[in-house]
Amino acid sequence: MSNTQPDVVASEHTPLKPRDVSFSWDRTPLHWVPGDPFTTHTINVLHLLLPAGERWFVHVYKQVLPLITDERLREDVMGFIGQEAMHSQAHDDVLPHLKALGLDPTPYTAQVDWFFEKLLGDRTLPPGRARKWWLLERVAIIAAIEHYTAFLGDWVLNADALDRRGADPTMLDLLRWHGAEEVEHRSVAFDLFLHVDGSYRRRVRTWATAFTALVFLWQRGTRFFMENDPTLDGGKASFTALRHRGRIGMLPSTGAMVRSIPRYLSPAYHPSQEASTAQAVAYLASSPAAKGSH
Amino acid sequence: MPRIRTVALIAATALLARRALRGRISGSPLWPMPALDEPVSGRSGRRRSLAATITERTSPADGVVQLRLEGDDLPAWTPGAHIDVVLPSGLIRQYSLCGDPAERGAYTIATRRIEDGRGGSREVHDALNEADEVEIRGPRNRFPLVVADAYVFVAGGIGITPILPMLRQLDAAGADWRLLYCGRSRATMPFLDEVEKLGAAGDRVTVVPEDERGFPEDERGFPELDFTAAPDSTAFYCCGPEGLMTAVAEAVPPTATLHLERFAPRAAPSGGAFEVELHRSGRTITVGPGTTVLAAVRAELRDVSYSCEQGFCGTCQQRVLAGDIDHRDELLTDSERDDSMLICVSRCNGERLVLDL
Numbered sequence: 001m002s003n004t005q006p007d008v009v010a011s012e013h014t015p016l017k018p019r020d021v022s023f024s025w026d027r028t029p030l031h032w033v034p035g036d037p038f039t040t041h042t043i044n045v046l047h048l049l050l051p052a053g054e055r056w057f058v059h060v061y062k063q064v065l066p067l068i069t070d071e072r073l074r075e076d077v078m079g080f081i082g083q084e085a086m087h088s089q090a091h092d093d094v095l096p097h098l099k100a101l102g103l104d105p106t107p108y109t110a111q112v113d114w115f116f117e118k119l120l121g122d123r124t125l126p127p128g129r130a131r132k133w134w135l136l137e138r139v140a141i142i143a144a145i146e147h148y149t150a151f152l153g154d155w156v157l158n159a160d161a162l163d164r165r166g167a168d169p170t171m172l173d174l175l176r177w178h179g180a181e182e183v184e185h186r187s188v189a190f191d192l193f194l195h196v197d198g199s200y201r202r203r204v205r206t207w208a209t210a211f212t213a214l215v216f217l218w219q220r221g222t223r224f225f226m227e228n229d230p231t232l233d234g235g236k237a238s239f240t241a242l243r244h245r246g247r248i249g250m251l252p253s254t255g256a257m258v259r260s261i262p263r264y265l266s267p268a269y270h271p272s273q274e275a276s277t278a279q280a281v282a283y284l285a286s287s288p289a290a291k292g293s294h
Numbered sequence: 295m296p297r298i299r300t301v302a303l304i305a306a307t308a309l310l311a312r313r314a315l316r317g318r319i320s321g322s323p324l325w326p327m328p329a330l331d332e333p334v335s336g337r338s339g340r341r342r343s344l345a346a347t348i349t350e351r352t353s354p355a356d357g358v359v360q361l362r363l364e365g366d367d368l369p370a371w372t373p374g375a376h377i378d379v380v381l382p383s384g385l386i387r388q389y390s391l392c393g394d395p396a397e398r399g400a401y402t403i404a405t406r407r408i409e410d411g412r413g414g415s416r417e418v419h420d421a422l423n424e425a426d427e428v429e430i431r432g433p434r435n436r437f438p439l440v441v442a443d444a445y446v447f448v449a450g451g452i453g454i455t456p457i458l459p460m461l462r463q464l465d466a467a468g469a470d471w472r473l474l475y476c477g478r479s480r481a482t483m484p485f486l487d488e489v490e491k492l493g494a495a496g497d498r499v500t501v502v503p504e505d506e507r508g509f510p511e512d513e514r515g516f517p518e519l520d521f522t523a524a525p526d527s528t529a530f531y532c533c534g535p536e537g538l539m540t541a542v543a544e545a546v547p548p549t550a551t552l553h554l555e556r557f558a559p560r561a562a563p564s565g566g567a568f569e570v571e572l573h574r575s576g577r578t579i580t581v582g583p584g585t586t587v588l589a590a591v592r593a594e595l596r597d598v599s600y601s602c603e604q605g606f607c608g609t610c611q612q613r614v615l616a617g618d619i620d621h622r623d624e625l626l627t628d629s630e631r632d633d634s635m636l637i638c639v640s641r642c643n644g645e646r647l648v649l650d651l
Contacts, residue, residue: 082601095336110329
């Protein structure tokens with residue numbers, strides 16, 4: 001069905017299983033990157049988007065199971081949804097902590113909930129073509145989002161600047177456990193998209209949707225946090241600050257973000273060409289939260 | 295020059311629109327997205343982790359270690375509740391709270407060392423010391439104290455831990471209760487002094503150490519405590535080894551309600567066979583003692599979702615239309631437990647479950 005020739009790196013495949021992690025937030029300060037509220041809050045936007053977003057992934061994928069005819073892909077998808085469910089729960093647990101620290105995220109998360117549950121929800125569609133079209137569209141959106149989660153996962157696994165700056169170890173472990181699992185399962189969403197549809201036009205169209213939504217929600221989330229942070233007086237988020245943090249390695253660099261766009265749109269793209277499964281698995285073997293879980 | 299006029303008009307409109315938008319956004323930064331009426335994120339209450347410090351380690355009986363855990367903002371609990379303790383190796387074990395529910399900021403647990411167990415109790419005894427920090431989750435209550443006219447408790451050894459706070463509460467309220475407390479020997483039975491003191495006034499406590507008085511049960515039931523003499527509306531509670539709980543279940547009058555607290559491993563597919571009706575598919579399947587509901591359902595319905603198969607990820611949660619669920623996960627909230635289950639680990643207390651599948 002696909003009209004592209006993805007260049008698959010088969011050695012990057014690994015069996016997927018969710019890990020029973022837990023994090024305790026009692027000792028994580030509001031500005032968990034010390035003295036850098038902008039970086040803290042830019043990354044904190046993950047806690048706003050992921051609980052609802054990854055719940056939505058699971059919701060969509062449960063509906064797509066009957067369309068899967070490949071047993072290995074089915075197993076990958078089962079592992080994927082369990083990992084995503086754990087990510088959603090783990091980020092969700094940060095929200096009450098932010099509220100306790102005086103930064104109530106609810107006005108924003110209630111909108112993200114609306115975005116994923118209503119705007120991108122099941123909608124009242126007649127069974128048949130319309131319903132299937134909307135399902136395939138959402139599967140393709142997830143594939144595009146997963147390109148960025150893998151990009152961010154790969155970035156955070158290598159973001160030594162955060163360690164040097166003395167970022168909170170629990171938060172770093174959450175981000176890196178999550179990032180490593182995103183790298184580990186980075187091919188599943190794209191493989192599923194290729195399996196059920198794979199149309200290049202749909203890939204480009206849904207990439208544009210997902211990219212626009214991500215940029216819109218992310219800048220909005222960062223501004224929301226900066227403006228409502230009880231310790232900041234007139235906190236502002238700016239593009240200049242983003243470029244600066246990118247240059248010093250506290251956030252992904254603007255250049256890397258721009259370069260990731262044509263890669264996804266290349267007809268030969270396959271997520272296995274990006275990042276390293278070996279690095280992800282190595283981190284998971286040493287992560288304090290994932291250690292001892294299965 | 296109509297072209298210049300058009301460009302100027304468009305530019306002016308764009309500027310005005312930009313100003314209007316800016317004003318609107320600075321007035322309320324979250325305009326214009328609507329919000330979900332009942333937000334979901336940030337309020338699941340599932341699996342909240344807490345950091346606690348061990349402030350006291352004592353030994354209330356031979357082979358038993360008692361830990362006092364203190365932390366900021368520990369949630370309130372009711373008698374019968376337990377917490378998950380994440381041990382340094384990553385093992386997660388459940389322990390009943392045996393302290394005072396009125397005391398906020400501290401939890402007390404007690405555990406017996408089991409040499410041939412799964413390793414959790416050995417790790418508590420060998421690796422947890424005063425001033426150590428542990429991660430805990432919960433509390434959760436699957437063994438709550440119900441309102442009844444009278445209460446009968448049967449505790450086996452360390453099984454006294456969830457029951458002790460119940461006895462304190464009932465005694466303070468002047469309720470009618472009796473306790474049969476069994477164990478290997480008096481020296482190995484924790485909290486014996488306190489229990490005997492609580493029951494001294496009304497002769498409520500019967501202590502049966504095996505080395506002095508033999509097993510508490512014989513083929514006719516429990517000679518020390520006549521279960522049938524209890525009034526009809528008596529609530530029976532038992533926590534102890536599997537054999538003791540089976541004997542109590544047989545001795546309890548059929549009309550009475552029996553509450554059991556197991557120390558069972560959470561993912562072991564053990565327990566009797568039962569039937570599961572898949573309501574929407576119109577099929578009925580049998581779940582054997584060595585298998586799980588998930589495995590039995592998958593044989594019929596290929597597209598049922600699941601992932602961890604250990605009761606923590608929640609992707610196999612299914613709605614239950616009828617039947618008495620034996621919840622064995624540590625994830626679902628109490629209200630979710632009313633009408634849904636994780637089919638990878640949870641089972642059935644009776645003979646039949648009806649799933650919305």
